[in-house]
Amino acid sequence: MQEKRSTWRETLFRNACLVAVVIPLGLLALLIGDVVADGIGRLNGQFLSSYPSRFASRAGILPGLVGSIMLVVLTASLAIPIGVGAALYLEEYAGQETVGDSLAARAARVWDRYFATVIEINVANLAGVPSVIYGLLGLQIFVRVVGMGRSLLAGGATLALLVLPVVIIASREAIRTVPRHLREAAYGLGATRWQVSRRIVLPSAAPGILTGAILAISRAIGETAPIIVIGALTYVTFVPNNLSSEFTALPIQIFNWVSRPQEEFAVNAAAGIIVLLVTVFSLNLIAVLLRNRLERRLR
Amino acid sequence: MNMNLNTPTETEQRMDVYASSGYPESDDHLDARDRMRTPLTGDTDEEPRPTEISVRGLRAGYGTKEVLKGVSMDIHANEVTAIIGPSGCGKSTFIRCINRMHELVPSAYAKGDVQFAGNNVYSSSVDPVLLRRKIGMVFQKPNPFPTMSIRQNVLAGLTLTGRLSGSEANTIVESSLKEAALWDEVKDKLDEPGMSLSGGQQQRLCIARTIAVKPDVILMDEPCSALDPVATARIEDLIAKLRADYTVVIVTHNMQQAARCSDRTAFFLMGELVEITNTDRIFTAPKDTRTEDYITGKFG
Ligand SMILES: Nc1ncnc2c1ncn2[C@@H]1O[C@H](COP(=O)(O)OP(=O)(O)OP(=O)(O)O)[C@@H](O)[C@H]1O
Ligand SMILES: [Mg+2]
Numbered sequence: 250m251q252e253k254r255s256t257w258r259e260t261l262f263r264n265a266c267l268v269a270v271v272i273p274l275g276l277l278a279l280l281i282g283d284v285v286a287d288g289i290g291r292l293n294g295q296f297l298s299s300y301p302s303r304f305a306s307r308a309g310i311l312p313g314l315v316g317s318i319m320l321v322v323l324t325a326s327l328a329i330p331i332g333v334g335a336a337l338y339l340e341e342y343a344g345q346e347t348v349g350d351s352l353a354a355r356a357a358r359v360w361d362r363y364f365a366t367v368i369e370i371n372v373a374n375l376a377g378v379p380s381v382i383y384g385l386l387g388l389q390i391f392v393r394v395v396g397m398g399r400s401l402l403a404g405g406a407t408l409a410l411l412v413l414p415v416v417i418i419a420s421r422e423a424i425r426t427v428p429r430h431l432r433e434a435a436y437g438l439g440a441t442r443w444q445v446s447r448r449i450v451l452p453s454a455a456p457g458i459l460t461g462a463i464l465a466i467s468r469a470i471g472e473t474a475p476i477i478v479i480g481a482l483t484y485v486t487f488v489p490n491n492l493s494s495e496f497t498a499l500p501i502q503i504f505n506w507v508s509r510p511q512e513e514f515a516v517n518a519a520a521g522i523i524v525l526l527v528t529v530f531s532l533n534l535i536a537v538l539l540r541n542r543l544e545r546r547l548r
Numbered sequence: 549m550n551m552n553l554n555t556p557t558e559t560e561q562r563m564d565v566y567a568s569s570g571y572p573e574s575d576d577h578l579d580a581r582d583r584m585r586t587p588l589t590g591d592t593d594e595e596p597r598p599t600e601i602s603v604r605g606l607r608a609g610y611g612t613k614e615v616l617k618g619v620s621m622d623i624h625a626n627e628v629t630a631i632i633g634p635s636g637c638g639k640s641t642f643i644r645c646i647n648r649m650h651e652l653v654p655s656a657y658a659k660g661d662v663q664f665a666g667n668n669v670y671s672s673s674v675d676p677v678l679l680r681r682k683i684g685m686v687f688q689k690p691n692p693f694p695t696m697s698i699r700q701n702v703l704a705g706l707t708l709t710g711r712l713s714g715s716e717a718n719t720i721v722e723s724s725l726k727e728a729a730l731w732d733e734v735k736d737k738l739d740e741p742g743m744s745l746s747g748g749q750q751q752r753l754c755i756a757r758t759i760a761v762k763p764d765v766i767l768m769d770e771p772c773s774a775l776d777p778v779a780t781a782r783i784e785d786l787i788a789k790l791r792a793d794y795t796v797v798i799v800t801h802n803m804q805q806a807a808r809c810s811d812r813t814a815f816f817l818m819g820e821l822v823e824i825t826n827t828d829r830i831f832t833a834p835k836d837t838r839t840e841d842y843i844t845g846k847f848g
Contacts, residue, residue, distance in 0.1 A: 430691040434754070436652055438705030438761055439681030448708050452695060 281526070288519025296520055300486045301502070305513030310521050312485040313502035314528070316401070317470055319489060320498055321532060323405025324412060324469055329462050331409070332416030333451075335372075336458075339365055339417075340424045341446045376414035383411040384478025392479050399480035402492040407475050412465040419461020423454040456544045463536040467529050473500040499525040600625040600765060600795040601646060606660035608638075608645050610653065615641045617819040618660070623765075628787055628796040630810035630827065632803060634847065637816045639799045643767045646797070647683035648676035665764070681705070683765040684758035689774050690750035692742030692757070698734050701742040701753055705761035720760050727793075728756035729786050748779025752786065759794075766790065768798040772805065784809045803843060807831050815839045 299309020343365035387407025397403040427450050435445045476498055483505045485497040499521060506518035601623040608616040615638045623629050623646075631639045644650040645658045648669060662669045669679055692701045702721045706712035712720075721738065725731040730752040734745070742753055751771055758766055768787075772780040787809045790796055800806050806813050807827060814824035815836075823836050834840045841847060 430687065430689060431693065433649065433652070433685075433687065434691045434693065434757075435704070435708055437647070437649060437680055437685035437687070438708060438757065439677055439679075440705075440708040441677050444708050444710075449693070 284519045284522045284526075287516055288521070288523050291516045291520040292523055296517075297524070301484050301505075305511060305517055308506075308514075308517055310499070310502060310524055312488055313497050313499040313521070314524060315488045316481075316485070316496040317499040317525070317528060319401055319496070320405055320408060320476075321466060321470055323401065323492075324408040325462070325466050327405060327409035328412045328416050328466065329458075332413050332462070333420050333458060335368075335413075335417045336420030336424055337446050337450070339368060340421055341442060341450060343368075372414050372417050376418060379474075380411055380472050381474040381478060383407055384475030386410065387475060388479045398493065399482070399495055400493040401489050401496045403479055404476050404481060404496060404498070405492075407479055408469045408472065411472065411475060412462075412469050415465035416458075416462050419465070420454070420458045423457025423461065424450055426457060427453045456540050459536060459540045459543070463533060463540070467533050470529055470532070471500055471525065473498075473504055477501060477504075499528065597624040597627065599623070600664070602661075602663040603646070604661040604663075606642070606645060606658065606662060608641055608650060608656070608658035608660075610657075611655040615819050616645070616658075619816075619819075619821045621814055621821055621824050623795060623797060624812065625795050626791055626793075627811040628791050628798060628809055629824075630806035630813040631797065631799045631816060632801070632806050632813060632842075633816035633822075634842065635801075638819045639816055640769050642816065643685075643769060643797055643799055646765075646767060647680050647685060649680070649685060651676070681709075681761050682763050683767060684761055684763035686751070686754050686758055686766060686768040686771050688770040690747055690754055692745075692750050692753050694741070694743050696742055697739045698742050698745070698753060699738040702756050702760050704757055724756040724760040725753075727759050727790070728752045729782065729789070730756055746779070748775050748782060751775060751779070751783060755783075755786065755790075763794065765795045765797065768796065770799050770801060773801060780805070803831070815842065817842070 296309050297314070298311055299307060300312060302308040343361055384407060387403060387410060391397045391403040391406045392399060395403075397406070431449050431453065432445055435449045440448070481501050482495055482497050483501055485495065487494075489496040503518050503521040503525065506514045506521060509515075599622045603622070604620045606616055606619045607614060619638075619642060631642065633639050641650060646662060646664075646669070648658075650656050650658050659670065664679070665682065667674050669676075693704055696704060699717075699721050700707070702724050703712055703717060706720070722731060722735075725734060730749060733749060734740075734753075737744075742750065745753060751774075755766075755771075772783050775783065784805060787796055787798065791811075798806075798810065810827045812824060813827045813830045815822045815830065815834075815838075817838055822838050823830065823834065825835070830839065831843060834843060
């Protein structure tokens with residue numbers, strides 16, 4: 250009797266889990282299916298290589314596509330080095346200085362730990378701040394104070410700021426999984442902290458760091474709010490060709506088309522969504538392949 | 549073809565340096581040779597040997613917990629010094645204080661006088677990074693770098709610190725592996741991963757890696773405790789040979805091992821040095837009853 254009831258529960262739990270998987274995946278498939286059905290017909294060379302237009306049939310996604318790809322590259326090349334650097338500092342350097350017994354050495358240690366704790370708490374909190382706030386921050390700092398204007402660079406910097414906390418947290422986790430005995434072996438051979446960080450810790454942690462960074466950055470591609478706030482354009486008839494150029498991005502272009510009353514623009518929006526999804530998936534794929542190659546080389 | 553890194557002449561020269569002017573005369577209390585003759589805990593009538601490392605009043609611990617409560621002892625050049633004692637008495641902490649690996653543990657502290665090559669290693673003029681190139685370390689668990697080949701592992705100390713010049717790489721690999729008694733077993737597969745070796749071979753690889761940096765002293769923290777008896781015997785043979793060129797300090801839980809391969813043995817108990825004397829004497833006629841109790845297996 251007892252046994253039977255527990256198997257019954259087992260089955261129930263299993264099915265509940267299955268439902269929990271099927272419902273969101275099903276909804277997602279439905280959504281994607283619907284979008285694809287609407288937009289696939291519009292997806293052609295003309296659409297990919299044209300600029301926006303008053304006429305839905307002549308409009309295209311080119312500036313948004315190029316803008317988004319450039320944004321991703323910028324965001325990654327700003328957020329990954331800074332994020333990994335911050336994580337290395339927090340894990341390998343902070344609170345690890347000097348064994349001295351002097352007042353100065355003790356003060357340095359206390360300060361170091363205090364500083365690390367403050368950073369830690371802030372990083373965790375920043376990860377939860379809504380993206381539109383980052384947009385306002387980017388508008389104030391990059392666009393106005395630094396004077397970048399409504400440029401691609403300002404957009405990349407703002408998105409980098411947005412993903413930075415997640416990159417830092419993921420990198421710290423990855424760094425923590427590097428076994429202590431490897432660090433000790435390197436220190437025992439007379440390596441400096443930097444040499445240990447650079448040649449032992451970073452290579453071992455790289456796959457984990459990349460995984461975290463990929464997830465964070467592919468979220469950033471779809472972000473609309475922060476780049477609208479900093480003033481990305483919605484009607485761009487040129488491809489951005491340098492960092493201080495004005496720009497648009499896929500989600501903004503899609504948003505713009507969706508908000509038009511004409512039916513044909515809704516079709517454009519659906520096609521745009523397909524382009525965005527494919528872009529995100531292929532970026533993820535590239536990154537995952539890169540990571541796997543790295544992992545194999547390290548093994 | 550003799551591929552030894554340290555030819556006999558070099559070794560003699562080195563010993564000579566330590567015998568004549570190893571330590572600054574002006575420094576605080578004692579002249580180096582006086583120190584050597586200073587009776588510590590134990591024997592007085594052993595022949596004077598050059599002292600490589602001289603520890604005085606070493607206190608160390610973690611946070612508020614004091615593990616070493618003022619240890620003073622000399623470590624002689626070109627000898628194997630064994631450190632024995634019950635678990636938790638501070639043996640690892642002690643040897644890690646000698647090359648300042650101890651301070652890598654957050655919250656660790658150490659103070660006292662550890663004289664090596666004319667300096668207190670805890671004085672502000674000593675760079676722990678450079679010190680560790682002179683006082684190398686072999687750990688309990690063999691820890692070759694998993695991403696590196698056998699050859700790369702041997703050269704790791706030099707490549708990590710950017711000191712490898714291409715032309716000498718092969719010579720260093722061969723001579724270090726020969727000194728570590730591993731060459732014959734791996735000479736045909738130098739590019740295979742270091743982790744592909746057996747545990748005992750990995751430990752000898754780690755010894756080769758330490759030797760390649762050309763240290764004066766090699767510290768070993770229970771280097772055989774993860775190995776089977778055959779692998780252990782090979783490492784013990786190796787330690788006996790290393791004595792010709794290096795000063796060796798070995799922590800061990802195995803009293804037979806201390807008896808087999810060390811010249812002098814130090815017995816630690818609860819963070820204090822109980823006695824240090826010639827190995828044959830400590831096992832036959834220990835001065836302190838606590839040593840005797842430990843050796844005869846009454847505790848520990
Ligand atoms: N990282 C650490 N943080 C806090 N306490 C520590 C740390 N490492 C060691 N200790 C403490 O210091 C004391 C001495 O440790 P140590 O490792 O030096 O002993 P040991 O003689 O080498 O022991 P064993 O024979 O088990 O290796 C122990 O009581 C231990 O609990
Ligand atoms: Mg120990």
